[in-house]
Amino acid sequence: MTLQRRAFLQRASLLAALGLSEAGFGLLSQRYQQALAQPMRRKLALLIGINQYPESVCDYTLRNPASKGSALNGCLTDVELQYELLLSRFAFASADIRVLTNQAATREAIETAFLEHLVEQAAPGDLVLFHFSGLGSQVQIDGATWQNSLVPIDGLLPTAERPVVQDFMQETLALLLHRLPTSQVITIIDAGYSRLGRSTEGNLRIRSRPNAPVGAIAAVELAFQASLRRPVSSFSKQPQPLPGLLLQAGTDRQLVAEAQWSGFSAGLFTYALTQQLWGDAPLLVSFTQAAALVQRSTGAKQQPVASGELPALGLAIPAAAGVIQHIEPDGRLDLWLAGLPAAVLENQTSSLFAAELTTEPEPVLIQIRSRDGLAVKARSLSPVVLRPGQPLREVLRILPRDIRLTVALDPDLERIERVDATSAFAAIPRITAVAMGEQATDLLFGKPKFPLLAGQNSQPASQPDSAPGLTVQKTVQKTVQDTPQAPPLSKGGYGLFYADYSTIPSTLNPTAEAVKTAVARLKPQLKTRLATKLLQITQNSSASLKVKAKLNLVSPETKSVLEQGTRLAMPSALKEPRSAPILPAGGQVQYALENSGDRPVYFLLIGLNANGNPVLLYPANPIIAAGAATAVPAVNGAKTGGGWLLQTATGLAETHVIFSTAPFTQTSQLLAELPQFELDQVLALPNPLAVVEAVLQDLHQASAEFAAKLPVEIPADSYALDVNAWASFSFVYQVVLKQVVLESPVG
Template sequence: MKRRAFLERIGSILALLGLTQAEWLTLGNRYHQALATPNSRKLALLVGINEYPQSSGLSGCLTDVELQTELLINRFGFANSDILTLTDEQASREFIEAAILDHLGKQAKADDVVIFHFSGYGTRVKTGNLPETVENALIPVDKDTYNGIVVNYLLEETLLQLLRSLPTAKVAAVLDTSYNVRTTPQPSGLRFRSRPESLTAKLTVKELEFLNNLQTENTAINNSNLMVLKATSNPEQPAGEMLFSGFTAGLFTYALTQYLWETTPATTIQVLFSHVSSSMYKLGGEQQPGLLTEKKNPQSSLVTDIFPLERSHAQAVIRAKDEESKTAQLWLGGLPPHVCQYYGVGSRLTTLSGEQLIVKSRTGLRAKAQILNQNPNQPLQIGQLVQENVRVLPRNINLTVALGGGLERIERVDATSAFAAITRKVNIAAPEQGADYIFGKLQSTPSRYSIFSIGGEPILNTAGEVGEAVKVAVQRLTPKFSTLLAAKLWRLTENEGSSRLAVKASLEIVNKISSRLVMQRQTKGSVSGETIANKVIATPGTSVPTVPVGSRMQYRVENLSDRPIYLMLVGLNNNRSAVAFYPWQIPSEEDNPNSKPRLEEVVITPGQTLKFPENDNTFGWLLSTRAFFAEHQLIISAAPFTQTLTALRSVKYPTADQQPISPLVNDLEVAQALLQDLHNASKVKVDTNGTTNESYVLDVNNWASLNFSFQVV
């Protein structure tokens, strides 16, 4: 179908939807201002529904719309008038479909960019009389009709047909929803965006007729390049939204938009998905993002094929300013989610032109900052991008644990009392506060207590015996809570997007003949411009890099800076046990033939590359012969890890245990020493409204922390 014919059909299709011109006008003046702009080149339709009339609502969908809006305007150059939002009562099925046809279809031209986003409930719905004719559907705000026998849902297939019919090949959709309800519920700190399939409800005839109309008349212009980014790759995995510090957001949308603030044009979809998946895992979600497209080799496509990067990477943007008080309001959407929750007063950010902003207060993703050294001839502008310079983190960070909903009242009282005895490590989550983990009972054996991720998955090897008392369970799990707190601390060092210490690191499968790249990470400060090409090699259909069991692994680190660098490696496997790289050095026999291996600093001089673990007798480390998930944090500093090595040396290791990658015994002590070493390396004085003894102050010029997460299969 030609474009002219397509546009001529819109009026009749709107009539088929049952919309009058007066109803469509209720979307507001901004939509019509957008139509009046003849040269619009980037268009977006963002849909978010928190309030549903006939079911419990959601809390993070409007935040998702805000996250996308800030990203599209400030990083990708979308005009505010070209972004149409439909929220809550506006987001009916008819309005969503009409907005795609009118706001997107009437304006888009060949090679224009179109983004569609949906956050809300999804479900499965019958589309025929046979029981097997059940399809995925988005749940708009419409009330069910005829007492739930007929429902006015938007089929996923209808949405895809609409987007494929747009007269441009650059169309992408982000769907932060899911369709299947988990069959085995577990204690969960997430609210899932899927509703149970109704056994009796059928889809409205109007939606089926509309889909049939699209399928029969739009086949000639179907867009096979449509890219759909989905919150989950597994149909059985529900998409979740999470309570953060001061706001709720979809796990997928928050992780996706955050990384897009920091990404570069050379980033591939596979690298994007690996970062998003890793971020969701660190937050407690087990879901992995999925990609739906007919495009060949889609995961090797560049992010710029979907999102048109126009401006430099950033961690924040100026949303408002007050010239009299010399303050600015910042949006911190580019900070890693687990970091943003603890981003402290005194943290310092800089504009690309050199002005400094010091955080004075923060609420959720918004911060108030004092403006320093502003050029009176070039005042700061709203929309100006800001990059992290100094990170301030509180020293009194604890693990936050929620009590599972299945616990009886007396169990909750006993658990609260037991946790009070380890208050320096663990806090019980308040209702308005997000949590790191959940303490609850196994669904299959309610008399057994365990630790669960926020997504509701039980942590391996944490379940106790049948009939165990609550207080005994908490005492038994105290060492595990220390490990989880240690991991929380070293995750807060992650700064691939903001570090100005120029390094590149690769994880490889090695043998004596050759090596194979698994993934590569590189700081933004390692090259001039924005030409970084991080790499990830993964099994098709997965977002996390995969490594065969029994592989021999090795890291390769390149020092691209003009200073010596020092490194440490810590990590977790999927039963949340800590591991670390132990830099054992074997002295020369000529010096002392009876000397034992000892722990020494690992230093890489400027311009040099180091492979580790490696020595004269062996290379790399051997993975176990069982499947597991591994998360490593490679932490690099411009100064020695003096206190970290002291902590590592404080434990006596049998000769047989002197392996390069081994269990970390005193994990919390090591994590605290790591942060202290980075603090000592920074040598920056900031105003934190307290003393430096209450905060870690970290300078991005002096450290880099890169995450490597992979699945052993």
């Protein structure tokens, strides 16, 4: 999988095919040259992923059918995601990436690899990356001291005969990081420490032990710590900030989980982060966007955090959807498309991509044939010889028109309830009910469980959420209270739930009801969720449009919250790590939109408010002229009174800002038929699915002229979207009752 070095893009025809203007080419070329102009330095990485923990290590039974014989399913995928990203996007040499997985990832092997591969090989100015995906744990040392640990494959639980904790202690990791001779360090931890008393949360797998082991740290581990500590005399007295940047999948007290997608499982955080990093956004902007994607699945239960100083990564290639991994003797191509949004990847059928070449006057078009998880089979539409490692850019996104919503049935429901639910869902067009864990799903159906976060209150009261130095936390607690594995079901009615079994707003019935009655009652919400899924497949920041959008709070205070843009209008780099946006209920926001390109664009805003209800803003003037900007809704408008009012309910909200080179003709006609429709107003949508389908059809029409020129046949039952005809950004944020610091830095 060695990355082939190549010259940068040279031919104007290729630039045009990829949607790059001369100005855009100059911007990318400048960034590329800056990366190459940096002093030559080495890039070293140690990637660790563990799925196959034995029961004597993970602290729960693997005979449960839901476990499928493995404690976790997504950690090896995490390693593969990172490996391909570092190799193909950030110019790491394959020989400089060390990988330890499953049985190879013992505590001793991890510590030895860190010393030999990172500490001993790194030099001042070198870039070092350490990634761990697996189980984390809290451990209680000698009945008094609490410490966090990462669980190696041989991290056996303490027993009466051998009351020893054999984990890779967090303090050991901190000591190792301080031994590095460089400050250019990135540490990524996709594991949790919260003891929740169970191994799953809804349809998610929890990446932490359910309970805290009690015992003494292994003597060999203490000796290893002592050997590391001697050259750093200050460590025993005063914790030091870690070098570089620390990215954690969640705080110490929170859920950290992995999820199942179509054909693969992965850590929510690692998948979101690596997908964002295939794009052009700066690292900390990518982190903030990844944190928002994680919260789309978990709400406030998992909030990725960052601390420390940002090192310079240096780029290997411009932003891409993925790379060519392998070429079969018969010419078939194996592609890796981890740069596509998850919803887009899941629904790939026959989309077109372009391979970047310097030896040909035109780009080489590649068409998808089949997909298995993140790996895609494709064929080239040209006889030109291709090579592994060549980056791929989206050209034409071909998506089916009959995308379905998949609902998982809670296994705690009685058999007759599941049978009735399956029958009732089958009667609703484009809705499919499946058993939980059977395949990737969009939401869950069942009864509410309580307490929703059983065991979370068993955390030591004096323990902070996280610390920039991965310091030891101390508190006294005589016993560890195990929490129930299965909270009881409510005796009320049914509802819809997110993947982590948190309630989707406005779907619960507090009184008892028949299953078929519940499904009929939930039909409008199901259509709303299908519309939301369709909106997610419009996400596109790789367009040649030079547009960006900024979410601003305008009341009760004025503050910039989040900015997104295409590759030719990149958002400003953040100066410090930030968590995902948190906005006060009752506040008001405004979206500042900018078109710095050479042609006008049309726009609209659509999404869900914190109540889970669909909303839309269609402007009276839906055009932004070339080089112009606008802000919606008006802050001092007579009707709006001060911007987009956030509901007083708490919850997750998401707004999609969609730009297009052509007017939203069908969408505007459909909206005009609504009796309550007003321009420049945040409108509650009674027909979100029809509106979103009209938006997709408008984008399809905007792409028709370009699609007709391509040497492929577009299936009649598909949308064919020219990626340079539109751009779409998703703004995800939490609405809370009390006002808190927006996007507050962690650490």
